[in-house]
Amino acid sequence: MTPKYNRVVLKLSGEALNGKNQVFYRQALDFLADEIRSVYQSVQLAIVIGGGNIVRGRYLMENFQTTPVTADHIGMAATILNALQLEDFLQREGMDTRILSALEINAVAEPYTFKRALRHLEKGRIIILAGGTGSAGVTTDTAAVLRAGDLGAQIVFKGTKVDGVYSQDPIKNPEAVFIPRLSYSRFLRMNLTGILDETAVAQAKAKGVPIRVFNIFEAGNLARALGGEEIGSLIS
Numbered sequence: 001m002t003p004k005y006n007r008v009v010l011k012l013s014g015e016a017l018n019g020k021n022q023v024f025y026r027q028a029l030d031f032l033a034d035e036i037r038s039v040y041q042s043v044q045l046a047i048v049i050g051g052g053n054i055v056r057g058r059y060l061m062e063n064f065q066t067t068p069v070t071a072d073h074i075g076m077a078a079t080i081l082n083a084l085q086l087e088d089f090l091q092r093e094g095m096d097t098r099i100l101s102a103l104e105i106n107a108v109a110e111p112y113t114f115k116r117a118l119r120h121l122e123k124g125r126i127i128i129l130a131g132g133t134g135s136a137g138v139t140t141d142t143a144a145v146l147r148a149g150d151l152g153a154q155i156v157f158k159g160t161k162v163d164g165v166y167s168q169d170p171i172k173n174p175e176a177v178f179i180p181r182l183s184y185s186r187f188l189r190m191n192l193t194g195i196l197d198e199t200a201v202a203q204a205k206a207k208g209v210p211i212r213v214f215n216i217f218e219a220g221n222l223a224r225a226l227g228g229e230e231i232g233s234l235i236s
């Protein structure tokens, strides 16, 4: 596989790591480590990890009336737990990795700075970006797009459990139509926020960062996307 891209941001939701009633699911972590190893050293890879398998800010606000900024800090802290667990699986597969966190937690992760992130990428290390943007009020989708812009990544891969973008939620609605390509504006008009949050797509539009949404749990898909194959859906 000749990669089409040399620097990519891969956004993984926290739910990529979980199983039924389990925060972490061993098979999922092993699978992701294998997929990532298959592209290791053929691309500079920054992984932005979510926290939704543990807790999202919105859930705490709705169910516990947690102060919004605190709820979001709890959500950001959740991404750090995921980063540590993911890193452990990548390292045992022989990959050189570094966690950079936007929320400082120096015992386990370096503070995120743009220059440090670039240096690790140039040395061939996979960087795992934890803590989202470090600011409340957004999600890790937005962090992925902003980091892609900062780091000059050519594309954001949003690796999910679904095949791409549908006109409606395909699980709830059998009439949902698959959309292989769409513009940022069409995505925003269609209100497809279950797939990616609006701020992320608006930022992607502003920065001209394309986003490919695909099923990361189909073996070989990460390498296919990297090779430029038209899998999943492209928002550009």
Ligand code: UDP
Binding pocket: 012, 013, 014, 015, 049, 050, 051, 052, 053, 055, 056, 057, 058, 071, 072, 073, 074, 075, 076, 077, 078, 079, 131, 132, 133, 134, 135, 136, 137, 138, 139, 140, 141, 143
């Ligand atoms: N979060 C935040 N700022 C950020 C990124 C995340 O406040 O820049 C919080 C927010 O509460 C979010 C939670 O962290 O719900 C976990 O991130 P996200 O929902 O993106 O996780 P995912 O859905 O990707 O698993």
